[in-house]
Amino acid sequence: xxxxxxxxxxxxxxxxxxxxxxxxxxxxxxxxxxxxxxxxxxxxxxxxxxxxxxxxxxxxxxxxxxxxxxxxxxxxxxxxxxxxxxxxxxxxxxxxxxxxxxxxxxxxxxxxxxxxx
Numbered sequence: 001x002x003x004x005x006x007x008x009x010x011x012x013x014x015x016x017x018x019x020x021x022x023x024x025x026x027x028x029x030x031x032x033x034x035x036x037x038x039x040x041x042x043x044x045x046x047x048x049x050x051x052x053x054x055x056x057x058x059x060x061x062x063x064x065x066x067x068x069x070x071x072x073x074x075x076x077x078x079x080x081x082x083x084x085x086x087x088x089x090x091x092x093x094x095x096x097x098x099x100x101x102x103x104x105x106x107x108x109x110x111x112x113x114x115x116x117x
Contacts, residue, residue, distance in 0.1 A: 007050065007051050007055075008055070008062065010049060011044075011049060011051065011052060011055050014044060014047060014052075015040075018040070018043065022063050025040075025056070025059060026059065026063070026065075028040075029056065029059055029060075037056060040052065040056070041053060041056070075088070075089060075115070076088070076114070077089065077092055077103075077107065077112045077113065077114055077115060078112065078113045079092070079111065079112055080110070080111055080112065081111060085115065089104075092112070
């Protein structure tokens with residue numbers, strides 16, 4: 001069953017009144033904390049919040065996990081300044097002792113060039 005947007009909003013407002021964020025609900029569902037899930041369902045029933053069971057069942061569809069930004073982590077890069085070729089972005093991070101965002105900034109500014117495999 002597809003829940004309407006207004007019902008999503010009502011459910012999410014209810015969860016907010018319980019001081020539960022999206023991450024908290026995801027943790028309850030993934031850690032299989034049945035008693036907390038049952039508590040939420042019972043409280044929703046008392047407050048006449050409909051479709052809570054469907055919302056929790058379809059939670060991963062409603063709020064999909066965001067994929068990491070490391071889809072190109074296995075891409076080799078050439079450091080233009082030093083001439084060193086790193087086999088992955090992770091290797092460049094470790095050898096240069098900088099963050100991944102700094103490596104991506106270097107790619108955008110032109111210091112690093114992605115190597116074709």
